[in-house]
Amino acid sequence: MAFLGTIAALSLTVDPVSTLTPGFAKAVFHRSDLLAGNLVGAFGAGAVLAALTVAGRRADATRHLPVTCLALGGGMLAFALAPGLAWAYPALVVAGAGYLMTNTVATTAVQLEVEDAHRGRLMALWSIAFLGIRPVGSLVDGGMAQAAGLRAGGVVMSLPVMAAAIALVWFARRTSRTAEAVAEAVEADPLWSR
Numbered sequence: 001m002a003f004l005g006t007i008a009a010l011s012l013t014v015d016p017v018s019t020l021t022p023g024f025a026k027a028v029f030h031r032s033d034l035l036a037g038n039l040v041g042a043f044g045a046g047a048v049l050a051a052l053t054v055a056g057r058r059a060d061a062t063r064h065l066p067v068t069c070l071a072l073g074g075g076m077l078a079f080a081l082a083p084g085l086a087w088a089y090p091a092l093v094v095a096g097a098g099y100l101m102t103n104t105v106a107t108t109a110v111q112l113e114v115e116d117a118h119r120g121r122l123m124a125l126w127s128i129a130f131l132g133i134r135p136v137g138s139l140v141d142g143g144m145a146q147a148a149g150l151r152a153g154g155v156v157m158s159l160p161v162m163a164a165a166i167a168l169v170w171f172a173r174r175t176s177r178t179a180e181a182v183a184e185a186v187e188a189d190p191l192w193s194r
Contacts, residue, residue, distance in 0.1 A: 002167065002168060002171045003062075003106045003107075003109045003110045003113070004110060004125055004126065004129045005129075005164060005167065006065065006069065006102065006106045006161075006164045006167075006168065007103070007106050007107065007110070007126060007129040007130050008129040008130070008133045008160075009069070009160035009161045009163065009164035010069070010072065010099065010102050010103055010106070010130075010160075010161050010164070011129065011130050011131070011133045011134055011137065012133055012136070012137040012140075012157060012160040012161070013072055013073060013076055013099075013157055013158055013159075013160050013161040014043075014072070014076070014095070014099050015134060015137035015138055015140075015141055015157060016076065016079075016080070016141050016153060016154050016157050017039070017040055017043050017076075017092070017095075018040070019137075019138050019141055019142060020141060020142075020145055020150055020153055020154060021036040021039045021040055022036040023145060023150045024036070024039065024079075024088075024150055024154075025039065027150060028150055028151065029084070029085055029088070031085075035085075038089075039088065039089075039092055042088075042089045042090075042092035042093050042096070043092040043093070043095060043096040043099070044096060045093055045096060046075070046092060046093035046094060046095060046096025046097040046098075046099070046100070047096040047097065047099060047100040048096075049093070049096075049097050050096070050097035050098075050099075050100040050101045050104075051100055053097075053101075054100065054101050054104055054105075062105055062106075062109050063172070064101075064105065065102060065105055065106060065109075065165075065168050066165040066166075066168045066169050067165075068098050068101040068102040068105065069098070069102055069161045069162065069164050069165035069168065070098070070161075070162060070165045071094055071095070071097060071098030071101070071102075072095050072098030072099050072102055072161050073098070073158045073159070073160075073161040073162035073165065074094065074095075074098075074158075074162075075091050075092065075093075075094035075095025075096070075097075075098055076091075076095045076154065076157065076158040076161075077154075077155060077158040077162075078090075078091035078094070078095075079091040079092050079095060079154060080150075080151050080153075080154025080155045080157075080158060081151060081154075081155065102161070103130075107126065110122060110123075110126055111123070137157065140153075140156070140157065141153040141154070141156065141157045144156050144157075
């Protein structure tokens with residue numbers, strides 16, 4: 001569930017790249033709406049860079065998920081608050097890298113955590129988390145942009161993946177404490193070891 005929640009948070013956080021960049025191009029950066037393609041391209045360039053670095057990494061990459069979530073969220077936050085294109089482009093490159101790393105690791109973890117017989121059903125839930133949440137994200141960031149401005153919409157949408165990073169750290173600590181408690185109980189009571 002933690003990985004599916006991370007996927008949903010990731011999907012919400014990246015929605016402004018497709019939804020708000022035309023508005024940022026015209027209203028924030030005072031350029032042609034064609035700039036939106038360059039902004040999306042910067043995000044894509046970060047994803048390509050991440051693909052080159054993530055490929056072939058170890059299976060224990062899930063311990064890095066909070067960091068990749070923060071890279072995505074921080075990049076999107078920096079983009080939303082960027083005073084100019086000199087800040088916006090690098091911010092989107094970082095966000096794109098964080099996006100691909102988080103999505104790759106979380107999706108792989110989701111698939112590896114279940115038995116083969118349940119993988120199809122779980123991937124249906126993954127599809128809902130990844131694609132099904134997008135219309136909600138578009139409504140939220142569009143509504144925020146209309147009510148409070150484009151930057152406010154971008155800032156609000158950077159928060160879900162940052163919350164996921166905090167939740168992942170909490171979940172890892174809780175799981176670690178539970179495993180330690182079980183190990184201590186087994187060690188203290190010889191009946192457990194039989």
